Amino acid sequence: MVTSGVRHFSVALWLVAGLFGVACTRGTLPPSQQASEVRVNVVSTSSIIGDWARQVGGDGVGVVDLIPPGVDPHSFQPGARDIVSVADADLVLFVGLNLEGQWLRETITNVEAKGASHLAVGPLVEPMLASSEEERAPRAEAVLDPHFWMDPVRAKLAVLAIAEELAKVDPGHGDEYRDNAVAYSKKLDDLHQWINAELQDVPLSDRILVTSHDSLGYFSERYGFRVVGAIIPGISTERDPSASEMADLVDAIRLNDAKAIFVEAAVDDRMARRISEETGVPVVDGLRVGTLGPVDSDIGTYDGMMRRNVEIIVKALR
DSSP: OOOOOOOOOOHHHHHHHTSOOOOBOOOOOOGGGOTTTOSEEEEESSHHHHHHHHHHHGGGEEEEESSOTTOOTTTOOBOHHHHHHHHTOSEEEEOOTTSSTHHHHHHHHHSOOTTOEEEEOGGGSOOOBOGGGTTSOOOSSOOBOOOGGGSHHHHHHHHHHHHHHHHHHSGGGHHHHHHHHHHHHHHHHHHHHHHHHHGGGSOGGGOEEEEEESOOHHHHHHHTOEEEEEEEOSSOSSSOOOHHHHHHHHHHHHHTTOOOEEEETTSOOHHHHHHHHHHOOOEEEEEOOSSOOSTTSTTSSHHHHHHHHHHHHHHHHO
8 A cells, every 4th residue: 555654854944935825726626535534645746647546546556637727837836735745645637748838847846745756748749840840940949839638549548647647656556557548548438439520520621720829739640730830929828929920920821711719717817819800710719728617517638628629619610
């Protein structure tokens, strides 16, 4: 049995220094996962990865998601309770590929989580180059797209990796984790087949996406879409587009006869509305990309989130 023990770290120093000023937290474990029942304490930076960990871990794994529903992961800052959760974790799961940014590196570096394992799942799923980088001159360090979960086929690789990591942390239940991962992988296969079936009514010529930021590259590659532009070019939402970038986007929308401007639920839509007024192309909001919806909602799981996203896209483009 794995026990997390008590992690000793200087919380007081962190609070006085004010290293993390925004105290956004995800709550505690549900009543069904009381401390006496939990073998492994997992902290996930992403509610999407957290959902996978719950599917694989079952009742014996307690999962705390640092980023609350509806909060942009690119701009999230952890608070004091999040630091405590990381310090008490047996396993910390994160995307990597610079999605979480400096805040995660500082949290892991400064919190003394003795004996905890850390797994970045993004580098394990054959990550692709961010589409905003494809037309730029070669650079010393390529920018990889962290939004791999928008492709259920790649999601399977992450799920299997999570099972193997849980088996390392809790080897006595390794077969259980692997069996759960295989069962959930079949559900992801069903999701992939369902998406293909739903998209049959959308001709390839109409599979054109304009998005809030560069976040649907994996989805587009898997299902034959073209992303012709983004309100905020790049994989992060932490900058404003320039006037020339806005003008280029207007031209791209008109040139490609785009039917919709898709806006994520966690991203400000003001610039999208301005582009819509200039082009006459409607804004379609409600996409979930960075986080799941509220717990116990129909978009509170990865499967539910992906199905809702596809329904929104198909309705707008059909």
